[in-house]
Amino acid sequence: MYIGRFAPSPTGLLHKGSLVAALGSYLRARQQQGQWLVRMEDLDPLREVAGAADDILQTLEAHALYWDGEVVYQSQRQSCYEAALAELLASGQVYACTCTRKGLRQQAAMGALGMIYPGICRDVQHPFLGRYAIRVRTHNMPLCFTDRLQGTHCQCLETELGDFIIRRSDGYFAYQLAVVVDDHLQGVTEVVRGEDLLDNTQRQNYLQRLLGYRQPDYCHLPMVKNPQGQKLSKQTHAPAVKRAAAAANLVEALELLRGSVVDEKITITELERLRQEPPEVILQWAVAHSASC
Ligand SMILES: [Zn+2]
Known part of the structure; x- marks a missing residue:
């Protein structure tokens, strides 16, 4: 069975770039009738923002991005x-x-x-x-x-x-090390995440080989950039996504995923129409229109 995951670090609130990663991995998993897990990468308490982990989960729920099973916290897996x-x-x-x-x-x-x-x-x-x-x-x-x-x-x-x-x-x-161990123990079959982690993959593959783990498939999503051309991240002060604007956020994220995880043939008109729909309906539509990347 397909098992995918979204693994945010609670060093800040969920921003547009991380929402795209969440939605991309969610769509891949749902399209394959697989499981979608959420893992909180809270390894480093010094970089953590108080309340961010709960806030991220609430934001996912507000976007109808419901995960399977319990959330795993790396801080509890020493x-x-x-x-x-x-x-x-x-x-x-x-x-x-x-x-x-x-x-x-x-x-x-x-x-x-x-x-x-x-x-x-x-x-x-x-x-x-x-x-x-x-x-x-x-x-x-x-x-x-x-x-x-x-x-x-x-x-x-x-x-x-x-x-x-x-x-x-x-x-x-x-x-x-933590990522490799968790992906293995959680049975993750495909890692879908932002392109910024592409050059980390060989280190992880190397550890997988040393530990005798199966290597998952990889799908690195194109980077979301701000108007200045910088990667959206906590470092570039990407604003947190607003839960009240869930439908608009999802539509915008789908637009950014068009041609990678989402079918490139979908039109702007179709996407615009979705803005009026609740998040659940948008996601259903998106799963039906996801591309087999
Ligand atoms: Zn040394």
């Missing part, structure tokens, strides 16, 4: 990530890193994906103390995956990124 880390430790694929950000800034080159870790601690065998970060060993064989919308993408992790962190020096698990 033991799952510990277990995965223990497996990686046992297989010798990870090591402790004592480097500081400041020290690395002087030594590491910058790549397209950020700082490239130069492998300083790789063969030192530092003890696995809580205050040290844990990195996973990478290699330079190209890792490739084919996205349903974005085609084939490859990365050579070692040169492009270096050994990357799976548990931070402050003790929190890194997003890359």
Whole structure:
């Protein structure tokens, strides 16, 4: 069975960009008569905004985006990530890193994906103390995956990124590990999310291979931009979507998904007519007019 998910982080309220990701993943799941799960990616309490998690869920409900099963909170799943880390430790694929950000800034080159870790601690065998970060060993064989919308993408992790962190020096698990463990445990068969996460996929595929997990399919949705051409995000101060304007928000999101998850042949007139309908009716129409991306 198809299992999809929407996985927001409660670092702010739901904005237009995240609504598009929610709707895109919802439509894919409903079109396949599958399940649509919601997972709250609240790994880092320091970045969290109080009340945002509940607010996001209420906003989804106001748009008739009802999920299957219970919402999963990453903050409650430390033991799952510990277990995965223990497996990686046992297989010798990870090591402790004592480097500081400041020290690395002087030594590491910058790549397209950020700082490239130069492998300083790789063969030192530092003890696995809580205050040290844990990195996973990478290699330079190209890792490739084919996205349903974005085609084939490859990365050579070692040169492009270096050994990357799976548990931070402050003790929190890194997003890359948590996502892989949760998608596996929740049986997710396809990951539908924003294009901004496209270049994270190879790291996740790499961890999936090391942990012996099945690799899900991927469908990265085109980015939603503001009039200045910037990606809509908390960093660019994207405004929260208004629950009272649910129908208009859904119509706008459908317009942005036209040609990817939504049939490209639907017309503006058809979409405009939907503005008068309740969210449930809009979603029903959208499922019937979704494209098999
Ligand atoms: Zn190091």
